[in-house]
Amino acid sequence: MDLFNDLIDSTENLLSYDGTVNYYGQIFSDEEAFGVFDSLLKEIQWKNDKAVVFGKVIETKRKVAWYGDIPFKYTYSNITKEALPWTDLLLKLKELVELKTNEKYNSCLLNLYHDGSEGMAWHSDGEKQLKPNGAIASLSFGAERKFAFKHKQTKEVIALQLASGSLLVMKDETQINWLHRLPPTTKVKLPRINLTFRTILV
Numbered sequence: 001m002d003l004f005n006d007l008i009d010s011t012e013n014l015l016s017y018d019g020t021v022n023y024y025g026q027i028f029s030d031e032e033a034f035g036v037f038d039s040l041l042k043e044i045q046w047k048n049d050k051a052v053v054f055g056k057v058i059e060t061k062r063k064v065a066w067y068g069d070i071p072f073k074y075t076y077s078n079i080t081k082e083a084l085p086w087t088d089l090l091l092k093l094k095e096l097v098e099l100k101t102n103e104k105y106n107s108c109l110l111n112l113y114h115d116g117s118e119g120m121a122w123h124s125d126g127e128k129q130l131k132p133n134g135a136i137a138s139l140s141f142g143a144e145r146k147f148a149f150k151h152k153q154t155k156e157v158i159a160l161q162l163a164s165g166s167l168l169v170m171k172d173e174t175q176i177n178w179l180h181r182l183p184p185t186t187k188v189k190l191p192r193i194n195l196t197f198r199t200i201l202v
């Protein structure tokens with residue numbers, strides 16, 4: 001457990017305006033986080049992410065997976081996926097995150113970054129199928145990575161480190177007003193798994 005975790009106030013809003021982001025720090029010990037990382041690596045049906053760019057289908061090195069209450073169809077980057085049924089571990093993680101954040105979720109997008117060369121470019125999670133202004137809860141396991149927000153108008157950037165076993169929540173108008181990204185870095189040589197719990201409209 002990070003000694004500094006005691007100093008983290010999960011009720012503090014990291015954004016100065018136009019949205020709410022709360023960082024809970026490590027909600028798992030390093031050892032627990034490693035165990036979860038290992039299980040997810042083995043049991044999740046990881047697939048290379050596909051995107052349509054200028055009409056061409058490209059495959060990213062990053063791997064993804066999509067799970068949910070029912071076989072929701074979810075479209076992003078012009079590709080539609082169908083949610084797989086929850087595994088026992090994913091359900092446990094979902095219930096823990098629901099308890100911690102006092103919100104409900106019905107689906108989860110998972111990302112596997114093999115090392116720092118893989119990241120995610122500036123975007124917001126504002127897909128039409130998502131509940132408007134719904135909370136998105138992000139769990140991280142494995143390598144610690146930098147995560148950043150950029151305001152769409154003012155261009156203000158707010159960055160933080162996402163520790164292994166940590167929880168972050170984005171809610172209210174965050175997706176309307178802010179972009180976020182996971183910057184690539186040559187410093188990180190180890191893999192990271194990220195889970196974002198979301199609410200799909202049914």
Ligand SMILES: O=C(O)CCC(=O)C(=O)O
Binds near residue numbers: 109120180182194
């Ligand atoms: O890997 C992360 O921390 C963020 C992933 C993300 O932004 C997304 O899946 O939409």
Ligand SMILES: [Fe+2]
Binds near residue numbers: 123
């Ligand atoms: Fe995102």
